[in-house]
Amino acid sequence: AGPTLDRGGWTMSLRFFGAVLIVLGCGGFGAMLARNDRLAEQSLRSLCAGLDLMSSELQYRLTPLPDLCRMAGEELGGGVGAVFSALAMALEDQISPDVNACMHAALAKNPNLPEATAACFRILGTSLGRFDLEGQLRGLDRTRTECRERLAELAAGRDQRRRNYKTLSLCAGAALAILFL
Numbered sequence: 001a002g003p004t005l006d007r008g009g010w011t012m013s014l015r016f017f018g019a020v021l022i023v024l025g026c027g028g029f030g031a032m033l034a035r036n037d038r039l040a041e042q043s044l045r046s047l048c049a050g051l052d053l054m055s056s057e058l059q060y061r062l063t064p065l066p067d068l069c070r071m072a073g074e075e076l077g078g079g080v081g082a083v084f085s086a087l088a089m090a091l092e093d094q095i096s097p098d099v100n101a102c103m104h105a106a107l108a109k110n111p112n113l114p115e116a117t118a119a120c121f122r123i124l125g126t127s128l129g130r131f132d133l134e135g136q137l138r139g140l141d142r143t144r145t146e147c148r149e150r151l152a153e154l155a156a157g158r159d160q161r162r163r164n165y166k167t168l169s170l171c172a173g174a175a176l177a178i179l180f181l
Helices: 007-061 065-076 078-093 099-108 115-127 133-155 158-180
Strands: none
Touching (some): 007 115, 007 158, 115 133
């Protein structure tokens, strides 16, 4: 008869391969959580920079709101820039006379924005286009303050939190692999 297949060794190799995949998958999930944490922090920093730009432009040039949003969108790029660009388009297309409704439409077009940043954009939407110059500047300042507070919350314990994401996910993967072996 021909050669026989060693089922015991083959089965053990498959189990070991499956265990490695489980550990790697869980480790990848932890790395993704850490990456999302970094992106949330970067988008808040970007929004703060955009608010600074908008304040300066309003104070010194009295730039109209759609132009101001377009300028911020081009300057910042990324997810925050995309929201500003979408807001500029919504304002120009006059999808609503209310800037807040335009802000919600712009946020709906950019669903991958981190929640902390989206919340700051919603705060910004409540004050843009509703007041005189001083009111606009106060609204930008209020949003900037909220943005910085959220940024400080994210920065507190950042390294430990990211290390925990990675460590706990690898430990969970190892535990699952042991259970399946």
